[in-house]
Amino acid sequence: MTESFYTVPGAPHLTLLSDLHNRDYRPAVKSLQKREPALICITGDLIYGGIPEDDESPLHTQPNALALLRACATIAPTYVSLGNHEWMLDEEDLREMASTGATVLDNAWVEHDGLAIGGLTSGHVMRHRRRLSNLTDEERNSRRYPNEERIADIFKSPAEMLLERVPDDDWLMSFAAAPGYHILLSHHPEYRHLVPKEVELMLSGHAHGGQWRIFGHGVFAPGQGIWPKLTKGVYDDRLVVSAGLSNTAPVPRFFNPTEVVYIRG
C-alpha cells in the first residue's frame, strides 16, 4: 500500500479511502494515525457484494468494513457513501454503519465546519431499491436479502450500465446551493457529468486504478470500459479518484499499488 499526496486549491486537509472490499484495514489506519487528517472520506465498497450467505448481513460476515469505520471515527470525523458492492444493504445495515460513529451519506448532505459534505449513492443500490419496491409484501418478507441479484455484469458497456443503474441526483442542486466548500463523495467517478459546477471537490474510487497501469494509464474500469479516463489522481483540480485499498479482480494489479490518498489545499 502506498500513500498518495495531492494538492487541490481550497480543499481542507482530508483523506480519501475507497474500495476496502473487506480486506485488511489496519495498514490504512496506521497511515491515518501518522498523518492525522482533519477529515476522513470513504467512497464506498467497504464490502464485497456477493449474495449474502444464509441471509446474514454482509456487515457481519465481512467484519473489516465496520472495523474500519470504527477505527476511522476515533481518528477524525468520518463520512461514508455507498458503492455498487453495497447494493443490498438495508436500513438496519445503514444504522449499524452509523453506530460506529461514522456519518453515512445516502443521497444526503450535512454541514461540517464550513463545509457541505454529500454522498451520492451508487446507481446499483438505487436499481436494487427500485426492484424491491416492485415486490409483493410476501416476497419482500420471505428473506431479508434477495437471492437473485448479480453484480457480475461489470463487462456490460458503460451505456448499458447507466441505463439500468441510474443514481438519484435530484438532491444535488440543493446541496450545491448550500453555503460553504462542497465535497461530494461519489463512488463512481463516471458520475462526474451529473455534478453541479458549484461543487468544488468530488471524491471517487471504483475504478481500482484501471487494474493494470501502462505508461501511467489504467487499462479497464467497470462503468468506463477499456482505456478508462478516470482511474487514479486529480482531474481538472476538482475530481480526485483513489485506486482503492484492495484488489478484487481475479487478475493481479500491475504498476498499480493500493493506496491511501491525502488531499490538501
Ligand SMILES: [Fe+2]
Ligand atoms: Fe465499485
